[in-house]
Amino acid sequence: MQYKISSLILNAGKHQTGSREVFVSQPDAIKENIAGKLFFLAEIDGKKTEAKKVIDFVINNLEDFYYNDEKLFLQDKIEGLSLDNIFEAALAKLNKSLLDFLAADRIKLKPEDTNFSLGVIFEDKLLFSNFGRNKSFLIFKRQNDFELINVESSAADSDTQSEDGAPYSPKFFASVISGEIPPSAYFIFCNEALPEYLSNKDLINIITKLPPMVASEQIKSTLSKLNSYVPFLGIIIKNTIGNSNFDLKEDASDDDYQSAHHSISHLNSTEKRTEQMLAPAGLLNLKKISKIWKKVNKVSASINLKSIKSTKSLPSLGAQKTISAAKIIKEKISFSRGHSRFKSTISVIMSTLVNLFNPKFWRNSLDRVNKWLKLLSIRNRLMIVSIFLAFIILVISIIISSINNRKQAEVALFNEEIAALEEKKSMIDSYLLYNNEEAAKNLIGESIMALNILPVKGESQTNLRNSLLSSIEKQRDQVQKLTKINNPEMINNFKDYNSAAETRNLVIFDNKAYVADPAGKAIYLLDLNSKETDSILLSGDIKSLDKPIIFDNKIYYLNSNSLDSVDPKTGKNMSVSLSGIKPEDNINSFQFYDISGKPLYLLVPEANQIYKLIAQGLNYGAKTAWMQEENSLGDAIDIAVSSDIYVLRDNGKMDKYKRGLKQDFTLAAVDPALSSASLFKLVDSKLVILDKSSKRLLLFNTDGNLIHQYQLPTLNNIKDFSFSADFRTAYILDDDAIYQFKL
Numbered sequence: 001m002q003y004k005i006s007s008l009i010l011n012a013g014k015h016q017t018g019s020r021e022v023f024v025s026q027p028d029a030i031k032e033n034i035a036g037k038l039f040f041l042a043e044i045d046g047k048k049t050e051a052k053k054v055i056d057f058v059i060n061n062l063e064d065f066y067y068n069d070e071k072l073f074l075q076d077k078i079e080g081l082s083l084d085n086i087f088e089a090a091l092a093k094l095n096k097s098l099l100d101f102l103a104a105d106r107i108k109l110k111p112e113d114t115n116f117s118l119g120v121i122f123e124d125k126l127l128f129s130n131f132g133r134n135k136s137f138l139i140f141k142r143q144n145d146f147e148l149i150n151v152e153s154s155a156a157d158s159d160t161q162s163e164d165g166a167p168y169s170p171k172f173f174a175s176v177i178s179g180e181i182p183p184s185a186y187f188i189f190c191n192e193a194l195p196e197y198l199s200n201k202d203l204i205n206i207i208t209k210l211p212p213m214v215a216s217e218q219i220k221s222t223l224s225k226l227n228s229y230v231p232f233l234g235i236i237i238k239n240t241i242g243n244s245n246f247d248l249k250e251d252a253s254d255d256d257y258q259s260a261h262h263s264i265s266h267l268n269s270t271e272k273r274t275e276q277m278l279a280p281a282g283l284l285n286l287k288k289i290s291k292i293w294k295k296v297n298k299v300s301a302s303i304n305l306k307s308i309k310s311t312k313s314l315p316s317l318g319a320q321k322t323i324s325a326a327k328i329i330k331e332k333i334s335f336s337r338g339h340s341r342f343k344s345t346i347s348v349i350m351s352t353l354v355n356l357f358n359p360k361f362w363r364n365s366l367d368r369v370n371k372w373l374k375l376l377s378i379r380n381r382l383m384i385v386s387i388f389l390a391f392i393i394l395v396i397s398i399i400i401s402s403i404n405n406r407k408q409a410e411v412a413l414f415n416e417e418i419a420a421l422e423e424k425k426s427m428i429d430s431y432l433l434y435n436n437e438e439a440a441k442n443l444i445g446e447s448i449m450a451l452n453i454l455p456v457k458g459e460s461q462t463n464l465r466n467s468l469l470s471s472i473e474k475q476r477d478q479v480q481k482l483t484k485i486n487n488p489e490m491i492n493n494f495k496d497y498n499s500a501a502e503t504r505n506l507v508i509f510d511n512k513a514y515v516a517d518p519a520g521k522a523i524y525l526l527d528l529n530s531k532e533t534d535s536i537l538l539s540g541d542i543k544s545l546d547k548p549i550i551f552d553n554k555i556y557y558l559n560s561n562s563l564d565s566v567d568p569k570t571g572k573n574m575s576v577s578l579s580g581i582k583p584e585d586n587i588n589s590f591q592f593y594d595i596s597g598k599p600l601y602l603l604v605p606e607a608n609q610i611y612k613l614i615a616q617g618l619n620y621g622a623k624t625a626w627m628q629e630e631n632s633l634g635d636a637i638d639i640a641v642s643s644d645i646y647v648l649r650d651n652g653k654m655d656k657y658k659r660g661l662k663q664d665f666t667l668a669a670v671d672p673a674l675s676s677a678s679l680f681k682l683v684d685s686k687l688v689i690l691d692k693s694s695k696r697l698l699l700f701n702t703d704g705n706l707i708h709q710y711q712l713p714t715l716n717n718i719k720d721f722s723f724s725a726d727f728r729t730a731y732i733l734d735d736d737a738i739y740q741f742k743l
Helices: 029-035 048-067 070-074 083-104 200-209 212-226 245-251 260-278 286-309 317-336 338-357 359-375 378-433 437-453 458-480
Strands: 003-010 019-024 037-044 114-122 125-131 135-142 145-150 177-180 186-190 232-239 482-484 489-493 506-509 512-517 522-527 533-537 546-551 554-559 562-566 573-576 589-592 600-604 609-616 619-625 636-641 645-649 654-658 679-683 686-691 696-701 706-711 718-723 729-734 737-742
Touching (some): 029 048, 029 070, 037 232, 070 083, 186 200, 378 437, 437 458, 458 482, 546 589, 554 589, 679 718
Parallel strands (some): 482 706, 506 718
Antiparallel strands (some): 003 232, 135 186, 546 554, 609 619, 636 645, 686 696, 718 729, 729 737
């Protein structure tokens, strides 16, 4: 094989939209010998799922169109047939299939956001096609140095329409560049970002001095220190034919390149150069220190040898025997005192530990060290000081290196966690795309829990974690059909009209808002067009004005155990007699039903009953029990009447009754769970529930399915809600002010 090829990909999935990929085919030996290796470098901005689909489509079809072309095996038999023709035919098929795929899946690729480099390397021949802003560089030997030139080719057109106004269909691989890579030269394909962070000189130094695979790792290591957010892609191709003299001098020291000695020497040389290039800055080189120490020992030994030679001649044989005997006696004495020396050593250690925190001990120790140093020669003093400083530097270097390694490990772990969570975020998008809400909910819960316990250090990591958490919370809101209204528009504050106002509830009728103030025996009204405020003063015994209902062009209020009606046109109010209701019947809620007889339904939880009353003129007659079976209604807080009657309980549960009999009905589960309820209205065939504790309005259809949730986190004390006649605007009474927002 006359070439070596290596891929480079860094930060491809981190903090980015779109998708990026570097692909190098791995055909079997037969196919590679007759057709070479395919490679593909792609970078697409936009929706991540769509971009990934496009890249996967190109990779899956590229090998099929090229390697499965029968003409590959007929090159020697058909005159004029070359690898260029086969490659161009494969690109034409790929371009047509890609355009059909984009049209079928309704994926819109913007040319300015799409960058492709696709090619094949066969022996020393290179064919490739570029689309977009990817770069193509050739590094070759010129005289005694390497030179880098840009041979990029762009086949993209910035126009998005043809001259006749028809939609523009880009030809992604419209032109092919072919040629031979010079001997011992290199070819690099990369995205636009890589040459912006690495200079031409750095690229040449790394790529020409290291094998392609090692060069890729070195480039990744360098770029990861420069920027951990920008994606970098690349493919390095080396033509292994024709080593230059410069390389030969570095790789060997003699002419016998086939010998085993040269192979080991060449391998060791390469290992040393690679180790030097990849060694982290600031760390002490122990091998260099070892060499220096050996040199010092050699010098010391030579000095001692000279001193021995300069002494007198050796003593006589008899003297030697005397010395030997004395030496033996001395060794015996030394051996006999071994135990006492061990005891003295232990006592010294114990004494040192006892005096460790004694200032006098440290002063005496320093004095002894100074005296000892003064007795030494200058050379020995310098050597000891050098060793001590080297030891201190070594310890500091090890500590700094360990701290940096720990920080790098923590950063790497954080980046891995973030990358994994971003992958989950993309998976959630795909689930939402195919309406798989249950799987999306599970994945969202796992992701938010992981982000909440993810350790962060520094402002950068905190901002990154918070940004991802905010994105996943938006996905959660989408699954929950939840919209947060952070800044609803305040249209009026009745405290400005009457500082003593104590508003209770709200109802919208004829484009006016009516707000009851039972303490002031008044109803304030706001014209929603002119924003003018007025009031209606009420007569009679007003105890409370609760649960306002519009019926028969009048506003009805629950006034303790009776009803009061207000005519908005005349401003007059009157009491509605309920002859069948006794004082002990504590009415919780009421509703009218607009059919013949205009029946009135009263919720009396203490009696576990809903009573029905028939109109008799302007008043209502005797009550009849509407419930046909015994049901507990002690926790019921409100009712709504249509052809059926819906009963809301304070725990957020709802029952449905038809002709007095309970039906099979359940509200759909919502997230966050509806565990409490405050108010309930049936508006425009929608069941609307107010949960004051979570400041939410929940809209369900009459089958119990969730339509939407609206949350108002900035409001303090929501008292009531109402809607415009066209059900496009919601009005909220908070304290004594009215707010509005669009549905």
